[in-house]
Amino acid sequence: MKFQEIRSSLQSADEEVRRSALNLLREYPGPDTSALIFFAMGDESWRVRKEAVECYLYLQPDRASIEELLNLLRNDENAGLRNSAAEAVIRLGSAAADPLLNLVNDPDAEVRKFVIDVMGAVGDPSFVPALLAALTDPDVNVASAAAEQLGSLGDANSAEPLLHAILARDEVLFRFSSLRALSILAQPLLIPGELVSLADQDILRKAVYECLGAIADCNCRDVLLKGFTCSQKSSRAAAVKALYKIFERAGAPAQEAIEEAVRRLANTECIVGIQELGDHRDKVLTDALLWIGAITGDSRFIPLLIKAYTDERTATAALTALKKFDQSALQEVISRYATFDECGRSGLCILIAEFGYAGFTAILHEGVCDASSRVRAATALAVGRLGLSSFIPDLFRLVDDSDGQVCAAAVDALLSLARINPSLLLAEVEHFSSSHAVHHRKAAAQLLAVLGEGERLLTLVKDEDSQVRKAAVTAIGVNRIEMSGSILILALADEEPDVRIAVAEALGLLQDVSTLDALEHALNDDDVWVQSAVLKAIATINPVRAWTIISKIHTEASGLLLITSLQILELVGGSGAEQIIRHALGNSDQDIVRQADRSLERIRSGNTR
Secondary structure, eight states: OOHHHHHHHTTOSOHHHHHHHHHHGGGOOSHHHHHHHHHHTTOSOHHHHHHHHHHHHHTOOOHHHHHHHHHGGGOSSOHHHHHHHHHHHHHHGGGGHHHHHHHTTOSOHHHHHHHHHHHHHHOOGGGHHHHHHGGGOSSHHHHHHHHHHHHHHTOGGGHHHHHHHHHHOOOHHHHHHHHHHHHHHOOOOOOOHHHHHGGGSHHHHHHHHHHHHHHOOGGGHHHHHHHTTOSOHHHHHHHHHHHHHHHHHSOHHHHHHHHHHHHTTTTSTHHHHHHTTOOTTOHHHHHHHHHHHHHHOOGGGHHHHHHHHTSTTTHHHHHHHHTTSOHHHHHHHHTTGGGSOHHHHHHHHHHHHHTTOTTOHHHHHHHTTOSOHHHHHHHHHHHHHHTOGGGHHHHHHHTTOSSHHHHHHHHHHHHHHHHHOHHHHHHHHHHHHTOSOHHHHHHHHHHHHHTTOHHHHHHHHTOSSHHHHHHHHHHHHHTTOOOOHHHHHHHTTOSSHHHHHHHHHHHHHHTOGGGHHHHHHGGGOSOHHHHHHHHHHHHHHOHHHHHHHHHHHTTTOOHHHHHHHHHHHHHHOSHHHHHHHHHHTTOSOHHHHHHHHHHHHHHHHTOOO
């Protein structure tokens, strides 16, 4: 298509025709082409505008063209054109730095602000001096934009000038933008009293506290503690987080002083306002509240700490804090158990177990019948940890719970109790082992193994259901149940691969050398996962024999079996192992090559598992 035809196509009513015409313009670099591209940047269709930007960048514009592009930023009638021009400048990056700097003093304030915003998006360090100068721009929007972009650029040397500018200009918008920028820069500074006094203004208080948390030291402790009592919830949260951040980076003497000041808040009305700030979505705030709870030892924090204990991320910190409370403090909270949500009820049940408070059985009796499956599961686990044999009937009932997690927790608890008082479980376990319900027989397999009932367990190794057979075999291995290896060897021929894998793993755990021949024969299994499990079992029982097998099969092995072989060779080590691993580096399977690389690296570094 000729250039003139392309020009005409850009006037088409069909969006796709206009977009395709732009793509053809790539073959015609030059000033006339730039003009057409600039025209297309103002198109009503965002798809056409996007194609115009891509075309412009493809042609690698010179400085003159970039300066023409920047003139489009003056257009206040077509937002799409202006935004497309800004996108193109941003993507040009440092190539547009000098032309941008020429416009930073443009007489039009809107252009200056637009240019400064683009500078921040480009992120070239050469913009810092111009942005610092723009802090004194007569237009507050321009100056505020400059402050904001200095934060984006992250130049630590900008912090001091920003601090002075905050004190020199009293516009709220500018101060807000500058405080945010200082918070982002997080450069420690000597904080003048004038900056601290800005916290007296409601509209700036939160921003001041956030800034102090990022750049101040413990000398700002008192002003932040005062913020703990302010009526604005967001400002209160900002003060709490700020003091915690200062504490985190302070030295030991300063930390002790801060802790002493926080400790004095215990049993004051201030705690009510702090306690209600809990928000698990804000990690820093959550950590700060746990910190205050631990320091003050105020029992009003216990519900919040219990809730935090149920979150894996905060469980350790919450438990540390809770251990500072005595049993009487927890008793007061337990009296309000019924008012807790399911998260709080489940957390409290686990805590009762954590602290060994076996006397709180009334709560646990409520828990095993709770409407929430989460609470029922937590209660079952607590009963097991506390060794409460009186709950055995309840636990057997929970094995039939409709929720799988509750069922699993009940079985875990029964396993714990089986080690403490086996005679109380045996009769019920026998009933389970002959039950028509598969999940009963699976549970029985685990319990019989812990009870040492090997003979009865053997009947489940031959169960009609593969899940039960797998559970029985696994329980034998995990619990190291002594029995003739020939019993499990027969199970190596089970019709289900998952069972055969479990058998191999169990034989590896039992480490019976008389089973090695049968295991080596099982390497002929049709399932590669079974082969892999068998080879691992052989390596566990006799690493030398595994090495001999690998040396024979490695040239023919592939996929998972070869990867398993390489992993085993990591443990065996030696020059022969390295030779086989190096041979695998030439394999066409990239997963094998990656494993070979890792294995060689671990052998050479001595970091084998």
